[in-house]
Amino acid sequence: MRLLRLTRDVLLHGTAYAVLNDLIHRPEPLEEEKTWQFITGPEPGWRRWLREAWPPQWLRRLVLHRRQYQPAERGIQAHYDVSNEFYQLFLDKKFMFYSCADHIRGDETLEEAQTNKANHLLQLIDPKPGERILELGCGWASMMRHIEQHTGDRDHLEGLTLSREQAAYIQQNFGYKVRLENFVEAEYPPQYYDKVYSIAAWEAIRRHEVDVVMQKVYKTLKPGGRFVLHFFCRWQDRLPSSLSVGQLFFPGHVALSYREHVQAMERAGFRITMQTCHDYRRTLRQWYENLVARKNDALKLVDVRTYNRYVVFFAASYKYFDDRMGVLFRFVLRKPPIS
Numbered sequence: 001m002r003l004l005r006l007t008r009d010v011l012l013h014g015t016a017y018a019v020l021n022d023l024i025h026r027p028e029p030l031e032e033e034k035t036w037q038f039i040t041g042p043e044p045g046w047r048r049w050l051r052e053a054w055p056p057q058w059l060r061r062l063v064l065h066r067r068q069y070q071p072a073e074r075g076i077q078a079h080y081d082v083s084n085e086f087y088q089l090f091l092d093k094k095f096m097f098y099s100c101a102d103h104i105r106g107d108e109t110l111e112e113a114q115t116n117k118a119n120h121l122l123q124l125i126d127p128k129p130g131e132r133i134l135e136l137g138c139g140w141a142s143m144m145r146h147i148e149q150h151t152g153d154r155d156h157l158e159g160l161t162l163s164r165e166q167a168a169y170i171q172q173n174f175g176y177k178v179r180l181e182n183f184v185e186a187e188y189p190p191q192y193y194d195k196v197y198s199i200a201a202w203e204a205i206r207r208h209e210v211d212v213v214m215q216k217v218y219k220t221l222k223p224g225g226r227f228v229l230h231f232f233c234r235w236q237d238r239l240p241s242s243l244s245v246g247q248l249f250f251p252g253h254v255a256l257s258y259r260e261h262v263q264a265m266e267r268a269g270f271r272i273t274m275q276t277c278h279d280y281r282r283t284l285r286q287w288y289e290n291l292v293a294r295k296n297d298a299l300k301l302v303d304v305r306t307y308n309r310y311v312v313f314f315a316a317s318y319k320y321f322d323d324r325m326g327v328l329f330r331f332v333l334r335k336p337p338i339s
């Protein structure tokens with residue numbers, strides 16, 4: 001059975017996918033430091049060559065192409081609808097952000113670094129009481145709460161998520177206007193919102209969706225409105241092994257390249273007024289440390305395979321950013337005012 005899976009995985013998805021999937025399927029919880037070292041540590045040249053050489057680009061493209069037409073909610077729900085309590089074990093206690101934090105000094109706790117990030121985004125969004133503000137992919141409403149604390153206005157805040165567990169959590173705990181709806185397919189009223197923002201959700205957009213959703217956001221913003229984006233993308237246009245590996249964690253998601261994103265922003269009519277790069281690695285390491293420190297609690301909430309999947313996910317994501325295959329950006333886009 002194991003040999004059959006390994007062979008199928010190597011042939012269709014390559015060695016990196018096969019090895020990581022094998023780790024996830026171990027019947028026992030993975031050993032913390034050994035797993036981290038194995039995935040993120042120095043890699044011999046031949047191993048790197050092998051993981052990028054097979055499958056050839058045409059086969060990788062074919063397999064990923066088939067996957068990315070799956071309904072978006074399948075990938076999201078497979079990842080998020082695990083258990084809110086499970087996420088609480090490793091995310092920061094203050095906001096429950098599931099997105100890259102800002103380590104400015106370098107020795108911040110996760111809570112401090114997430115506060116830095118929340119404050120930076122607040123400055124970029126610049127929310128004012130009475131403005132209509134929409135979050136695409138609102139998680140557990142972390143940023144919505146930060147905005148409300150700043151403006152005192154909750155009535156004009158709205159969010160969309162595809163995770164049932166998140167929507168139920170927000171309903172029970174905060175009562176914001178949050179809809180369980182795909183933000184690519186949703187219909188938005190024209191020239192309605194002052195600000196739209198999205199944190200760590202834009203990476204889920206596929207190539208056939210990016211222009212559609214970018215144009216929808218452009219149309220729903222008032223003239224002069226702004227769209228703040230925080231997401232990661234891949235640098236190169238060719239398809240690296242990390243895209244196949246990503247299928248283990250977000251089935252059907254195929255991250256776009258930097259060029260594809262920026263061209264879609266400009267095609268929609270936006271002016272890019274700011275972009276900054278951020279380092280995801282420390283956040284991923286902190287989530288990893290928090291999760292393995294709470295291993296026993298985690299295993300009361302989820303099965304061994306789910307636990308192993310997240311251990312591998314954080315380490316493999318660290319490797320992805322450490323190898324500079326992907327980069328995390330914040331963008332501020334402006335819809336021009338009517339002159």
Ligand SMILES: C[S@@+](CC[C@H](N)C(=O)[O-])C[C@H]1O[C@@H](n2cnc3c(N)ncnc32)[C@H](O)[C@@H]1O
Nearest residue numbers: 097098099137139161162163182183199201204
């Ligand atoms: C990594 S989490 C980030 C959550 C939150 N913004 C934060 O920073 O903690 C990604 C979020 O995007 C949502 N999401 C991704 N694709 C979506 C889509 N097409 N429609 C609606 N929500 C989506 C997920 O449900 C999840 O809430």
